Amino acid sequence: MAKFDNPDNIKVIVATDCGSTTTKAILIEYDNGEYRLKSRGEAPTTVEAPFEDVTMGVLNAVQELQELSGRQLLGEDGRIITPSNGTTGTDVYISTSSAGGGLQMMVAGVVRSMTAESAERAALGAGAIVMDVIASNDKRLPHQQIERIRALRPDMILLSGGIDGGTKTHVVEIAELVSAADPKPRLGSGYNLPIIYAGNKDATPNVKETLDEKVDLRVVDNLRPTLEEENLGPAREEIHELFMEHVMAQAPGYKKLMSWTDAPIMPTPGAVGLIIQTIADQYKITAVGVDIGGATTDVFSVFRPDGQTPVFNRTVSANLGMSYSISNVFAEATLPMVMRWVPFDMDERDLRNRVKNKMIRPTTIPQSLEELVFEQAIAKEALRLAFIQHKNFATELKGVQQQRTIADAFEQTTSGATIVNMMQLDMLIGSGGVLSHAPRRQQSAMMMIDAFLPEGVTRLAVDSIFMMPQLGVLTEVQPSAATEVFAKDCLIHLGTCVAPHGESKKGGPVMNYSIELPDGTVTGTLNHLEMKLFNLGVAENGLPVTAKASFEPLGNFDMGAGPGKKIETTVHGGVVGLILDGRGRPFDLSSLNAGDRVKYLTTWFKELNIYPELPA
Template sequence: MVEVDVLVAEIGSTTTLVNAFCGIGTPCPRFMGQGVAPTTVLQGDVTVGLEKAIKDLEKKLGSPLKWQRMMASSSAAGGLKMTVHGLVHDMTAKAAREAALGAGAVLHMTTAGVLGDAELERIKKIRPNIILLAGGVDYGEKKTVIENAKKIAGLNLNTPIIYAGNVAARDEVASIFEGKNKVFFVENVYPRIDELNVEPARKVIQQVFEEHIVVAPGMEKIRTMVDGPIVPTPGAVMMAAVLLKEDIGDLMVIDVGGATTDVHSVTEGSEEINRILLSPEPVAKRTVEGDLGVYLNRYNVIEIVGFEEAKRIYGENLKEALKNQPPVPENPDEIKLAEFLAEIATVTAVNRHAGEIKHLYGPTGRYTVAQGKDLTQVKWIIGTGGAFTRLPGGKNILEKIKAKAGTKKLLPGEDAKVLIDWDYIMASVGVLSKECPSDAKELLKKSLRLK
């Protein structure tokens, strides 16, 4: 019997991982191994796949396991489905969107202004896990957010509401949802002009997710096995990134998956760029590119560069290779294609995530502004997920996102160092950090070969 302190499950849409850790609470926490199995959420019981992943881990370790705690992250059952609704697209709606994405949500809808009938119908069809309602700086305009509260309450969805808008409208919003929806009140995501305040909302989003994920289809029995926190997987990666930044400085994390590519950055940016930013950006930012994936979206990735150009770079057999590409590449030809797709997805996703310098013209002539996230102070570029931890060319791909001479994009410089999450545990240590932050930090440093 192998004694394990903590098992952390990562329940994905197709695959469930289980990571085992021992030595928690000692100076030398240790990653013991990882078990893998298909996720069984579609069969109506996610614990079947979870048990199979544990069996796989026991087989690899050569002995049955005995553990004290089990924690989890999940992107199964559709992940954390959210809709967000603000007042102005570039202000409160943007701030609400940043809060939701940073918490690990899958955003199905973002609106600005008073909700119309068509938008209300979309919300009903989406049936989000959480609705984030914002609007107005504190003690500013409140008519729109109150009107939206009335319209959402009229949908009778019984969906949890997080209110992160004008503090002066709180009492009226509370009375609107009384007896209809459970409401969680947090600080305004945009309390004053040009000030983002997304962290309070992010924390509550994850708390609400943990309370309500257990009623998602196929997830009902999750609490029969998991007795610790359950966090949205992308949110767990962000938690790990924020924790690590405290020790090693500004960083970004890229995760290329079969369907999407996630980019997380944790950096304040440079003072020079901050002075000319058109609108504020969060310190911790996540973007998710739903069209960039190396398996389900491989044809979309090819379209980024164009099929003929891709064939010129890759080779004449591109069409056949795409047709036969499996979810998990194994032979040299499959690995070659996966790396080709991962490079396009990575470079495209990071360029979408990064801000840029723009030259505008006014009455006094040309002036320079910056728009979007400044990555120029990033010193560490981290790859996690299957594409970077399993493909031999992962580090070379990440080197290609660095700024080139003459670019207007606000990308990391040539001195940024590339690291790989070799143990593929970043999401798991993010979950672990809720209760054991120092252990989580040590385990992640070991996986990145910083120890």
């Protein structure tokens, strides 16, 4: 825990994120009444041979911070100096880690869509990679399940099942399967595999009897005490505890690193989830964050299905990424879906080979414009597919008994509907190379709009240098520093997308607008399939310039207040600006014929200044 009782005494902060390949360090200082990022450094991670000591990479990254900032951070004893004194040292040192493959878990429950799904949500929310979900009704035979558990070597297992006071048999049966498989931990053989039991409390003695001798069993409160209630907190905390105790303690140098930090080391995705939840909480907004990497794509969201209580979800699309998994994106999305975003012809055989060559040589970059357009088309599909998975996972609790009235019977709603409501989404944040390092920021905005299809008024931003993990763990120590740096230095504010919901078969106007831009008010009409860009930028302090605006959707088009109902709102600027998207929602580019598709794509690219002159 933080050693500072008063977070306001914290004036200097050093935070690191130990990734699989790179250790990234940031230095935050309190200066002139605000917390700001002062510098950042990075160095190769040193978990693997020949170094086998994570702290070497940390010290190298901090050394770079020291050189760039001029603040002396390393003492003669080779340790980070604490606390700060003038121009030396730091008040707090914290870290996250995903080195060594991150936290790998298996989860088990009784019913796939109920307790097993709640367990999966708990594990993902804690920042784990879920290797498999075992459930009584997962369509595998018991011996196949046992074989699977035996073959996996997770860092830990989360076992759930049954509501408190309900039947015990099924959850004990699952415990027996786990016991029969006699699973072994991934790292090291000198300790028993940790298993967290978070199921029916009445079955605890039986689960203990079945598993206690073979594994390191921990018991926490049931994560589904009743059908109507999910209680993921205790299971998540125990996962973090065990992550520190077992997984981190096994990795080379981590014991030393753990003794340096002022807060527990957190799994990197768990920390990203934390900063997104903190931001949503502080600004009372809904938010979606996406991190598209080489192998996987993580999606985080905070929505308020009842209009009040925030609900957090995280999903990992294990095989949707831009290098190692690029070929899988292509296979899952299919060629026509990728090529619909490309306004020129390419040969299929050649394209397939190009995708595979990127997969086997993942560090290459697009040199030609044609390659860039193609790579960004694949990114749109990877993001779209990852978001579909997220929407299917971020749902209301399944299996909940609902009281129905006659009116409900006509609405046909069922339990387990997605809570992702694009009209309610306030902010969309992207990170990962293809979004953070696109040559033009307009391209990042366009990729996010085309993939996520935001509705109504949605702010867009990208994480400039993937600082979200360090800021996530910082929320545990000094939350206001975390949110201040997040808004001013971490995010590159792209602007706002304004997109009315509705469809039009005959074209024509979809929305009237009036926007009080700093250099004068603009009014006009947005037509169907039209996109417009207005200049609305960022202030010197890094925060977006705002403008008052009114949007009046026409016909069946809706801006959130109902079809044809006008809204008055404040829009935020950014390095791209204010984008009006008249393509309607839902929007499917494939529905246009080939000629129109190329014509419109070219027009949108031109209007939003997405690319230089494209090949014919």
